[in-house]
Amino acid sequence: MDKVFGTAGEAVADIPSGSMVAVGGFGLAGIPWILIDALLEQGADRLTVVSNNCGVDGAGLGLLLEARRIDRVIASYVGENKEFARQYLAGELHVELTPQGTLAERLRAGGAGIGAFFTPTGVGTQVAEGGLPTRYHTDGSIAEASAPKEVRDLGGRPMVLEEAIVADIALVRAAVADRHGNVVFHAAARNFNPAAAMSGRLTIVEAEKVVEAGEIDPDAVHLPGVFVQRVVELSPEEAARKRIEKRTTRGAQPPADATSKEA
Template structure:
Protein backbone atom coordinates (compact mmCIF):
# COMPACT_ATOMS: atom_id res chain seq x y z
CA UNK A 1 0.00 0.00 0.00
CA UNK A 2 1.47 3.36 -1.05
CA UNK A 3 2.19 5.81 1.77
CA UNK A 4 -0.04 8.26 -0.13
CA UNK A 5 -2.89 5.82 -0.64
CA UNK A 6 -3.87 3.85 2.45
CA UNK A 7 -7.45 3.24 1.36
CA UNK A 8 -8.93 -0.24 1.85
CA UNK A 9 -11.98 -1.39 -0.08
CA UNK A 10 -13.89 -2.56 2.97
CA UNK A 11 -13.84 -2.71 6.75
CA UNK A 12 -13.72 -6.50 6.54
CA UNK A 13 -10.44 -6.40 4.60
CA UNK A 14 -9.02 -3.75 6.92
CA UNK A 15 -9.47 -5.90 10.05
CA UNK A 16 -8.99 -9.34 8.45
CA UNK A 17 -5.56 -9.86 10.01
CA UNK A 18 -6.44 -8.84 13.58
CA UNK A 19 -5.45 -11.87 15.64
CA UNK A 20 -7.12 -13.39 18.68
CA UNK A 21 -5.36 -12.20 21.83
CA UNK A 22 -4.66 -8.76 20.32
CA UNK A 23 -4.84 -5.50 22.26
CA UNK A 24 -7.09 -2.82 20.75
CA UNK A 25 -7.32 0.92 21.37
CA UNK A 26 -10.80 2.09 20.37
CA UNK A 27 -11.79 5.71 19.94
CA UNK A 28 -14.97 7.50 20.94
CA UNK A 29 -16.87 8.17 24.11
CA UNK A 30 -19.94 6.09 24.91
CA UNK A 31 -21.54 6.02 21.46
CA UNK A 32 -20.15 9.39 20.30
CA UNK A 33 -17.51 9.11 17.62
CA UNK A 34 -17.04 5.35 17.88
CA UNK A 35 -15.89 3.23 14.92
CA UNK A 36 -19.25 1.47 14.43
CA UNK A 37 -18.36 -0.21 11.15
CA UNK A 38 -14.92 -1.46 12.17
CA UNK A 39 -16.27 -2.89 15.44
CA UNK A 40 -18.97 -4.80 13.57
CA UNK A 41 -16.45 -6.02 10.99
CA UNK A 42 -14.28 -7.34 13.81
CA UNK A 43 -17.33 -9.01 15.32
CA UNK A 44 -17.87 -10.85 12.02
CA UNK A 45 -14.16 -11.62 11.68
CA UNK A 46 -14.15 -13.66 14.87
CA UNK A 47 -11.06 -12.57 16.84
CA UNK A 48 -11.46 -13.19 20.58
CA UNK A 49 -9.57 -12.98 23.88
CA UNK A 50 -9.15 -9.27 23.17
CA UNK A 51 -7.76 -6.59 25.46
CA UNK A 52 -9.63 -3.35 24.83
CA UNK A 53 -8.39 0.10 25.77
CA UNK A 54 -11.21 2.62 25.51
CA UNK A 55 -12.93 5.29 27.56
CA UNK A 56 -15.68 2.76 28.29
CA UNK A 57 -17.03 -0.39 26.64
CA UNK A 58 -20.03 0.81 24.69
CA UNK A 59 -23.55 0.00 25.86
CA UNK A 60 -25.57 -3.19 25.92
CA UNK A 61 -25.96 -4.34 22.32
CA UNK A 62 -24.08 -1.48 20.67
CA UNK A 63 -20.49 -0.49 19.96
CA UNK A 64 -17.97 -2.48 21.97
CA UNK A 65 -20.93 -3.93 23.85
CA UNK A 66 -21.39 -6.25 20.85
CA UNK A 67 -17.96 -7.83 21.33
CA UNK A 68 -18.46 -7.91 25.09
CA UNK A 69 -21.83 -9.61 24.77
CA UNK A 70 -20.30 -12.44 22.75
CA UNK A 71 -17.53 -12.99 25.28
CA UNK A 72 -14.82 -11.82 22.91
CA UNK A 73 -13.17 -9.39 25.34
CA UNK A 74 -11.09 -10.70 28.24
CA UNK A 75 -9.64 -7.45 29.61
CA UNK A 76 -10.70 -3.82 29.54
CA UNK A 77 -8.66 -0.73 30.40
CA UNK A 78 -11.21 2.07 30.75
CA UNK A 79 -12.19 5.07 32.84
CA UNK A 80 -15.70 3.91 33.80
CA UNK A 81 -18.29 1.19 33.33
CA UNK A 82 -21.03 3.56 32.15
CA UNK A 83 -24.48 2.37 31.11
CA UNK A 84 -23.37 -1.14 30.16
CA UNK A 85 -25.08 -3.68 32.44
CA UNK A 86 -23.33 -6.63 30.81
CA UNK A 87 -19.97 -4.96 31.40
CA UNK A 88 -20.80 -4.60 35.10
CA UNK A 89 -22.11 -8.18 35.30
CA UNK A 90 -19.02 -9.73 33.73
CA UNK A 91 -16.70 -7.66 35.92
CA UNK A 92 -18.48 -8.42 39.20
CA UNK A 93 -18.87 -12.13 38.40
CA UNK A 94 -15.17 -12.60 37.67
CA UNK A 95 -15.49 -13.15 33.92
CA UNK A 96 -13.65 -9.96 32.93
CA UNK A 97 -10.50 -8.19 34.06
CA UNK A 98 -11.09 -4.43 34.33
CA UNK A 99 -8.38 -1.86 34.95
CA UNK A 100 -10.20 1.36 35.84
CA UNK A 101 -8.06 4.43 35.17
CA UNK A 102 -8.79 8.15 35.63
CA UNK A 103 -10.12 9.53 32.36
CA UNK A 104 -7.44 12.12 31.68
CA UNK A 105 -4.73 9.69 32.70
CA UNK A 106 -6.10 7.12 30.25
CA UNK A 107 -6.01 9.59 27.36
CA UNK A 108 -2.49 10.63 28.25
CA UNK A 109 -1.30 7.02 28.59
CA UNK A 110 -2.40 6.40 24.99
CA UNK A 111 -0.98 9.69 23.69
CA UNK A 112 2.31 9.01 25.48
CA UNK A 113 2.50 5.55 23.96
CA UNK A 114 2.14 7.00 20.49
CA UNK A 115 4.78 9.63 21.26
CA UNK A 116 7.39 7.11 22.33
CA UNK A 117 7.19 8.08 26.02
CA UNK A 118 7.52 5.12 28.35
CA UNK A 119 5.83 6.64 31.40
CA UNK A 120 4.97 9.97 32.99
CA UNK A 121 4.15 11.47 36.38
CA UNK A 122 0.76 12.99 37.20
CA UNK A 123 -0.85 14.28 40.41
CA UNK A 124 -4.11 12.54 39.52
CA UNK A 125 -4.73 9.61 41.86
CA UNK A 126 -2.16 10.47 44.53
CA UNK A 127 -3.44 9.48 47.97
CA UNK A 128 -5.98 7.04 46.53
CA UNK A 129 -6.01 3.37 45.56
CA UNK A 130 -4.94 4.46 42.06
CA UNK A 131 -1.49 5.15 43.50
CA UNK A 132 -1.52 2.96 46.63
CA UNK A 133 -2.86 -0.16 44.93
CA UNK A 134 -5.71 -2.46 45.86
CA UNK A 135 -8.22 -1.58 43.14
CA UNK A 136 -10.04 -4.80 42.17
CA UNK A 137 -9.00 -5.72 38.65
CA UNK A 138 -10.69 -9.10 38.73
CA UNK A 139 -13.11 -10.78 41.14
CA UNK A 140 -13.63 -14.40 42.04
CA UNK A 141 -17.14 -15.77 41.42
CA UNK A 142 -17.79 -15.55 45.19
CA UNK A 143 -17.14 -11.80 45.17
CA UNK A 144 -13.66 -11.88 46.70
CA UNK A 145 -10.83 -10.09 44.89
CA UNK A 146 -8.80 -12.36 42.63
CA UNK A 147 -6.44 -9.70 41.28
CA UNK A 148 -5.82 -6.19 42.59
CA UNK A 149 -3.86 -3.27 41.18
CA UNK A 150 -0.26 -2.89 42.36
CA UNK A 151 1.09 0.13 44.17
CA UNK A 152 2.76 2.71 41.92
CA UNK A 153 5.82 4.85 42.40
CA UNK A 154 5.13 8.30 43.86
CA UNK A 155 7.65 11.14 43.73
CA UNK A 156 7.60 14.84 44.53
CA UNK A 157 8.08 17.41 41.79
CA UNK A 158 7.95 21.17 42.46
CA UNK A 159 6.59 20.46 45.91
CA UNK A 160 3.74 18.28 44.66
CA UNK A 161 3.40 14.51 44.88
CA UNK A 162 2.88 12.70 41.60
CA UNK A 163 2.27 9.09 40.63
CA UNK A 164 4.06 7.25 37.84
CA UNK A 165 1.77 6.01 35.06
CA UNK A 166 2.97 3.74 32.24
CA UNK A 167 2.10 4.58 28.65
CA UNK A 168 -0.08 2.31 26.51
CA UNK A 169 0.83 0.85 23.12
CA UNK A 170 -1.66 -1.54 21.51
CA UNK A 171 -1.43 -3.97 18.63
CA UNK A 172 -4.31 -2.30 16.77
CA UNK A 173 -6.30 0.94 17.00
CA UNK A 174 -9.80 1.41 15.58
CA UNK A 175 -11.00 5.00 15.18
CA UNK A 176 -13.60 7.08 13.34
CA UNK A 177 -12.89 10.36 11.56
CA UNK A 178 -15.19 12.91 9.95
CA UNK A 179 -12.74 13.43 7.09
CA UNK A 180 -9.55 11.64 6.10
CA UNK A 181 -7.36 12.02 3.07
CA UNK A 182 -5.92 9.00 1.29
CA UNK A 183 -2.65 9.36 3.22
CA UNK A 184 -4.47 9.03 6.54
CA UNK A 185 -4.46 12.65 7.72
CA UNK A 186 -7.64 12.99 9.79
CA UNK A 187 -10.16 15.58 10.95
CA UNK A 188 -12.53 14.77 13.83
CA UNK A 189 -15.84 16.47 14.55
CA UNK A 190 -16.77 17.84 17.97
CA UNK A 191 -16.94 15.13 20.69
CA UNK A 192 -15.33 12.56 18.38
CA UNK A 193 -12.07 14.41 18.93
CA UNK A 194 -11.87 13.25 22.57
CA UNK A 195 -10.39 9.74 22.53
CA UNK A 196 -9.96 9.11 18.80
CA UNK A 197 -6.62 10.93 18.32
CA UNK A 198 -4.83 9.38 21.34
CA UNK A 199 -6.30 5.95 20.53
CA UNK A 200 -5.03 6.26 16.96
CA UNK A 201 -1.58 7.29 18.19
CA UNK A 202 -1.25 4.30 20.51
CA UNK A 203 -1.83 1.60 17.89
CA UNK A 204 0.99 -0.14 16.07
CA UNK A 205 -1.57 -0.69 13.31
CA UNK A 206 -4.21 2.03 13.11
CA UNK A 207 -7.37 1.64 11.04
CA UNK A 208 -9.60 4.66 10.43
CA UNK A 209 -13.16 4.58 9.18
CA UNK A 210 -13.88 7.94 7.57
CA UNK A 211 -17.21 9.56 6.81
CA UNK A 212 -15.54 11.34 3.89
CA UNK A 213 -12.29 10.51 2.09
CA UNK A 214 -10.56 13.24 0.08
CA UNK A 215 -7.47 13.46 -2.07
CA UNK A 216 -4.08 14.18 -0.57
CA UNK A 217 -3.65 17.96 -0.41
CA UNK A 218 -7.35 18.72 0.05
CA UNK A 219 -6.86 19.27 3.79
CA UNK A 220 -4.93 22.33 4.90
CA UNK A 221 -2.16 21.70 7.45
CA UNK A 222 -4.04 23.62 10.16
CA UNK A 223 -7.15 21.48 9.63
CA UNK A 224 -5.45 18.18 10.47
CA UNK A 225 -6.09 16.82 13.97
CA UNK A 226 -4.18 13.57 13.45
CA UNK A 227 -1.22 13.28 11.04
CA UNK A 228 -1.25 10.39 8.60
CA UNK A 229 2.01 9.05 10.02
CA UNK A 230 -0.11 7.45 12.76
CA UNK A 231 -2.52 5.78 10.30
CA UNK A 232 -1.93 2.67 8.18
CA UNK A 233 -5.41 1.95 6.78
CA UNK A 234 -8.38 4.12 5.77
CA UNK A 235 -11.87 2.71 5.16
CA UNK A 236 -14.31 5.00 3.28
CA UNK A 237 -17.85 4.79 4.65
CA UNK A 238 -20.96 4.73 2.52
CA UNK A 239 -23.44 7.58 2.87
CA UNK A 240 -25.65 5.36 5.01
CA UNK A 241 -22.76 4.27 7.25
CA UNK A 242 -21.53 7.84 7.65
CA UNK A 243 -24.98 8.99 8.75
CA UNK A 244 -25.11 6.45 11.56
CA UNK A 245 -24.89 8.38 14.83
CA UNK A 246 -26.15 6.40 17.80
CA UNK A 247 -27.42 8.19 20.88
CA UNK A 248 -26.58 6.63 24.23
CA UNK A 249 -29.24 8.40 26.25
CA UNK A 250 -31.86 10.67 24.75
CA UNK A 251 -33.11 13.53 26.93
CA UNK A 252 -35.89 15.85 25.79
CA UNK A 253 -37.61 18.79 27.35
CA UNK A 254 -41.37 18.58 27.79
CA UNK A 255 -43.76 21.19 26.50
CA UNK A 256 -44.13 24.36 28.55
CA UNK A 257 -47.37 24.73 30.49
CA UNK A 258 -49.87 26.97 28.78
CA UNK A 259 -49.31 30.62 29.48
CA UNK A 260 -45.59 30.30 30.24
CA UNK A 261 -44.31 30.71 26.67
CA UNK A 262 -41.99 33.61 26.10
Protein backbone atom coordinates (compact mmCIF):
# COMPACT_ATOMS: atom_id res chain seq x y z
CA MET A 1 0.00 0.00 0.00
CA ASP A 2 3.01 2.33 0.31
CA LYS A 3 2.90 4.24 -2.98
CA VAL A 4 5.80 6.64 -2.33
CA PHE A 5 8.62 6.73 -4.89
CA GLY A 6 12.06 8.09 -4.10
CA THR A 7 12.26 10.64 -6.91
CA ALA A 8 10.15 12.12 -9.69
CA GLY A 9 12.55 10.57 -12.18
CA GLU A 10 11.85 7.10 -10.83
CA ALA A 11 8.10 7.73 -10.88
CA VAL A 12 8.01 8.66 -14.59
CA ALA A 13 10.79 6.35 -15.80
CA ASP A 14 8.49 3.84 -17.50
CA ILE A 15 6.13 6.29 -19.26
CA PRO A 16 6.33 5.22 -22.92
CA SER A 17 6.42 7.42 -25.98
CA GLY A 18 3.01 7.84 -27.58
CA SER A 19 1.19 8.02 -24.24
CA MET A 20 -1.87 10.15 -23.55
CA VAL A 21 -0.99 12.24 -20.48
CA ALA A 22 -3.59 14.18 -18.48
CA VAL A 23 -2.00 17.05 -16.57
CA GLY A 24 -3.62 18.98 -13.73
CA GLY A 25 -3.47 22.70 -13.18
CA PHE A 26 -4.94 25.86 -14.63
CA GLY A 27 -2.46 28.05 -16.44
CA LEU A 28 0.48 27.74 -14.06
CA ALA A 29 -1.62 27.36 -10.89
CA GLY A 30 -1.38 23.89 -9.42
CA ILE A 31 0.62 22.30 -12.23
CA PRO A 32 2.98 19.39 -11.44
CA TRP A 33 6.19 21.33 -12.03
CA ILE A 34 8.60 18.63 -10.94
CA LEU A 35 6.92 15.73 -12.73
CA ILE A 36 6.84 17.75 -15.97
CA ASP A 37 10.57 18.42 -15.64
CA ALA A 38 11.20 14.74 -14.96
CA LEU A 39 9.19 13.70 -18.02
CA LEU A 40 11.15 16.18 -20.12
CA GLU A 41 14.42 14.69 -18.92
CA GLN A 42 13.11 11.14 -19.35
CA GLY A 43 12.65 11.70 -23.08
CA ALA A 44 9.21 10.28 -23.94
CA ASP A 45 7.84 11.86 -27.12
CA ARG A 46 4.85 11.71 -29.48
CA LEU A 47 2.70 12.54 -26.47
CA THR A 48 -0.96 13.49 -26.45
CA VAL A 49 -1.46 15.99 -23.63
CA VAL A 50 -4.85 16.64 -22.06
CA SER A 51 -4.83 19.82 -20.00
CA ASN A 52 -6.76 23.05 -19.61
CA ASN A 53 -3.98 24.74 -21.60
CA CYS A 54 -0.37 24.01 -22.49
CA GLY A 55 1.51 26.18 -20.02
CA VAL A 56 3.40 29.28 -21.12
CA ASP A 57 6.57 29.83 -23.12
CA GLY A 58 9.49 28.50 -21.13
CA ALA A 59 7.49 27.02 -18.25
CA GLY A 60 5.32 24.03 -17.42
CA LEU A 61 4.02 22.08 -20.40
CA GLY A 62 5.52 24.78 -22.60
CA LEU A 63 8.88 23.06 -22.06
CA LEU A 64 7.63 19.77 -23.51
CA LEU A 65 6.08 21.68 -26.39
CA GLU A 66 9.30 23.53 -27.18
CA ALA A 67 11.23 20.24 -27.10
CA ARG A 68 8.78 18.81 -29.68
CA ARG A 69 7.68 16.04 -27.35
CA ILE A 70 3.97 16.72 -27.90
CA ASP A 71 2.11 15.74 -31.07
CA ARG A 72 -1.45 16.42 -29.97
CA VAL A 73 -3.16 18.62 -27.40
CA ILE A 74 -6.70 18.42 -26.03
CA ALA A 75 -7.27 21.72 -24.24
CA SER A 76 -9.69 24.56 -23.61
CA TYR A 77 -7.58 27.41 -24.94
CA VAL A 78 -4.18 28.36 -26.31
CA GLY A 79 -3.59 30.85 -23.49
CA GLU A 80 -0.36 32.82 -23.17
CA ASN A 81 1.78 30.29 -25.06
CA LYS A 82 3.09 31.83 -28.29
CA GLU A 83 4.88 28.63 -29.30
CA PHE A 84 1.65 26.70 -28.89
CA ALA A 85 -0.09 29.14 -31.23
CA ARG A 86 2.78 29.03 -33.70
CA GLN A 87 2.93 25.23 -33.88
CA TYR A 88 -0.85 24.98 -34.21
CA LEU A 89 -1.12 27.55 -37.02
CA ALA A 90 1.94 26.13 -38.79
CA GLY A 91 0.40 22.66 -38.98
CA GLU A 92 2.95 21.12 -36.62
CA LEU A 93 0.49 20.29 -33.85
CA HIS A 94 -2.91 18.60 -33.74
CA VAL A 95 -5.21 20.56 -31.39
CA GLU A 96 -8.66 19.61 -30.14
CA LEU A 97 -10.22 22.66 -28.48
CA THR A 98 -12.92 21.73 -25.95
CA PRO A 99 -15.11 23.97 -23.76
CA GLN A 100 -13.56 24.21 -20.31
CA GLY A 101 -16.38 22.67 -18.30
CA THR A 102 -16.85 19.97 -20.89
CA LEU A 103 -13.15 19.08 -20.69
CA ALA A 104 -13.32 18.79 -16.90
CA GLU A 105 -16.38 16.56 -17.13
CA ARG A 106 -14.82 14.39 -19.85
CA LEU A 107 -11.89 13.72 -17.51
CA ARG A 108 -14.13 13.10 -14.50
CA ALA A 109 -16.39 10.82 -16.52
CA GLY A 110 -13.40 8.80 -17.63
CA GLY A 111 -12.46 8.22 -14.01
CA ALA A 112 -16.03 7.37 -13.04
CA GLY A 113 -16.40 4.75 -15.76
CA ILE A 114 -18.93 6.78 -17.76
CA GLY A 115 -18.37 6.37 -21.49
CA ALA A 116 -20.06 9.58 -22.63
CA PHE A 117 -22.56 12.21 -21.53
CA PHE A 118 -24.90 14.81 -23.01
CA THR A 119 -24.41 18.54 -22.34
CA PRO A 120 -26.03 21.71 -23.72
CA THR A 121 -22.59 23.37 -23.96
CA GLY A 122 -21.59 23.83 -27.59
CA VAL A 123 -25.00 23.22 -29.18
CA GLY A 124 -25.43 25.41 -32.24
CA THR A 125 -21.68 25.96 -32.64
CA GLN A 126 -18.84 24.18 -34.41
CA VAL A 127 -18.28 22.21 -31.20
CA ALA A 128 -21.42 20.24 -32.07
CA GLU A 129 -21.73 20.87 -35.80
CA GLY A 130 -18.10 20.15 -36.66
CA GLY A 131 -15.63 22.20 -38.64
CA LEU A 132 -13.30 23.33 -35.84
CA PRO A 133 -9.76 23.24 -37.26
CA THR A 134 -7.74 20.52 -35.54
CA ARG A 135 -4.73 20.79 -37.83
CA TYR A 136 -3.61 23.31 -40.46
CA HIS A 137 -1.54 23.00 -43.62
CA THR A 138 1.66 25.04 -43.67
CA ASP A 139 -0.06 27.54 -45.98
CA GLY A 140 -2.71 28.25 -43.36
CA SER A 141 -5.52 26.26 -44.95
CA ILE A 142 -7.36 23.67 -42.85
CA ALA A 143 -5.90 20.17 -43.11
CA GLU A 144 -8.24 18.47 -40.63
CA ALA A 145 -11.40 19.58 -38.89
CA SER A 146 -13.61 18.19 -36.15
CA ALA A 147 -16.50 15.91 -37.10
CA PRO A 148 -20.14 16.61 -36.23
CA LYS A 149 -21.37 15.15 -32.93
CA GLU A 150 -24.69 13.63 -32.03
CA VAL A 151 -27.26 16.15 -30.79
CA ARG A 152 -30.38 14.92 -29.03
CA ASP A 153 -33.38 16.62 -27.40
CA LEU A 154 -33.40 15.81 -23.69
CA GLY A 155 -35.86 17.41 -21.30
CA GLY A 156 -36.84 19.92 -23.95
CA ARG A 157 -33.26 21.08 -24.59
CA PRO A 158 -30.88 20.12 -27.38
CA MET A 159 -27.72 18.52 -26.01
CA VAL A 160 -24.50 17.32 -27.62
CA LEU A 161 -22.85 13.99 -26.92
CA GLU A 162 -19.31 14.23 -25.51
CA GLU A 163 -17.04 11.22 -25.01
CA ALA A 164 -15.15 10.62 -21.77
CA ILE A 165 -11.35 10.77 -21.64
CA VAL A 166 -9.32 7.93 -20.14
CA ALA A 167 -5.65 8.85 -20.15
CA ASP A 168 -2.73 6.45 -19.98
CA ILE A 169 -0.97 8.65 -17.42
CA ALA A 170 -2.07 11.48 -15.12
CA LEU A 171 0.35 13.94 -13.52
CA VAL A 172 -0.98 16.13 -10.70
CA ARG A 173 0.20 18.44 -7.91
CA ALA A 174 -1.06 18.16 -4.32
CA ALA A 175 -0.49 19.99 -1.05
CA VAL A 176 -0.60 16.85 1.10
CA ALA A 177 -0.70 13.13 0.34
CA ASP A 178 -0.42 10.11 2.58
CA ARG A 179 1.49 6.95 1.76
CA HIS A 180 -1.69 5.27 0.52
CA GLY A 181 -2.27 8.02 -2.04
CA ASN A 182 -5.09 9.94 -0.37
CA VAL A 183 -4.71 13.56 -1.44
CA VAL A 184 -5.54 17.10 -0.32
CA PHE A 185 -5.24 20.02 -2.74
CA HIS A 186 -4.69 23.64 -1.72
CA ALA A 187 -7.02 26.45 -2.84
CA ALA A 188 -6.80 27.12 -6.60
CA ALA A 189 -4.76 23.95 -7.16
CA ARG A 190 -8.04 22.11 -6.70
CA ASN A 191 -8.96 22.98 -10.27
CA PHE A 192 -8.31 20.36 -12.93
CA ASN A 193 -6.14 18.22 -10.65
CA PRO A 194 -8.87 15.93 -9.20
CA ALA A 195 -10.48 15.33 -12.60
CA ALA A 196 -7.12 14.73 -14.31
CA ALA A 197 -6.10 12.31 -11.55
CA MET A 198 -9.34 10.36 -11.88
CA SER A 199 -8.89 9.94 -15.63
CA GLY A 200 -5.46 8.29 -15.50
CA ARG A 201 -4.90 4.56 -15.67
CA LEU A 202 -1.61 5.35 -13.90
CA THR A 203 -1.78 8.48 -11.74
CA ILE A 204 1.34 10.07 -10.28
CA VAL A 205 1.06 12.75 -7.60
CA GLU A 206 3.80 15.16 -6.56
CA ALA A 207 3.03 16.29 -3.02
CA GLU A 208 4.45 19.19 -1.08
CA LYS A 209 4.11 17.08 2.07
CA VAL A 210 3.73 13.34 2.61
CA VAL A 211 2.24 12.03 5.85
CA GLU A 212 1.54 8.60 7.27
CA ALA A 213 -1.70 6.78 6.52
CA GLY A 214 -4.45 7.96 8.85
CA GLU A 215 -3.03 11.43 9.43
CA ILE A 216 -5.44 13.03 6.95
CA ASP A 217 -8.98 13.32 8.28
CA PRO A 218 -11.16 11.24 5.93
CA ASP A 219 -13.54 14.19 5.57
CA ALA A 220 -10.61 16.34 4.35
CA VAL A 221 -9.61 14.02 1.51
CA HIS A 222 -10.21 15.59 -1.91
CA LEU A 223 -9.01 12.59 -3.94
CA PRO A 224 -9.16 9.03 -2.57
CA GLY A 225 -6.07 6.87 -2.86
CA VAL A 226 -7.89 4.39 -5.10
CA PHE A 227 -7.21 6.83 -7.97
CA VAL A 228 -3.49 7.18 -7.20
CA GLN A 229 -0.72 4.68 -7.94
CA ARG A 230 2.46 6.69 -7.24
CA VAL A 231 3.38 9.53 -4.88
CA VAL A 232 6.51 11.69 -4.95
CA GLU A 233 7.40 13.85 -1.95
CA LEU A 234 8.90 17.20 -2.95
CA SER A 235 11.83 18.83 -1.23
CA PRO A 236 11.16 22.23 0.42
CA GLU A 237 12.84 23.91 -2.56
CA GLU A 238 10.70 21.98 -5.05
CA ALA A 239 7.53 22.63 -3.06
CA ALA A 240 8.26 26.36 -3.10
CA ARG A 241 8.58 26.40 -6.88
CA LYS A 242 5.41 28.18 -8.00
CA ARG A 243 4.73 30.87 -10.55
CA ILE A 244 1.83 32.86 -11.89
CA GLU A 245 1.35 33.84 -15.50
CA LYS A 246 1.03 37.57 -14.96
CA ARG A 247 1.66 39.74 -11.93
CA THR A 248 -0.56 42.80 -11.81
CA THR A 249 -0.02 45.35 -9.06
CA ARG A 250 -1.64 48.64 -8.14
CA GLY A 251 0.42 51.68 -7.31
CA ALA A 252 0.35 53.26 -3.86
CA GLN A 253 -2.93 55.00 -3.18
CA PRO A 254 -3.12 58.40 -1.44
CA PRO A 255 -4.49 58.38 2.11
CA ALA A 256 -8.22 58.88 2.39
CA ASP A 257 -7.80 62.23 4.18
CA ALA A 258 -5.49 63.51 1.43
CA THR A 259 -8.09 62.66 -1.19
CA SER A 260 -10.79 64.48 0.70
CA LYS A 261 -8.62 67.59 1.10
CA GLU A 262 -7.98 67.70 -2.65
CA ALA A 263 -11.70 67.46 -3.26
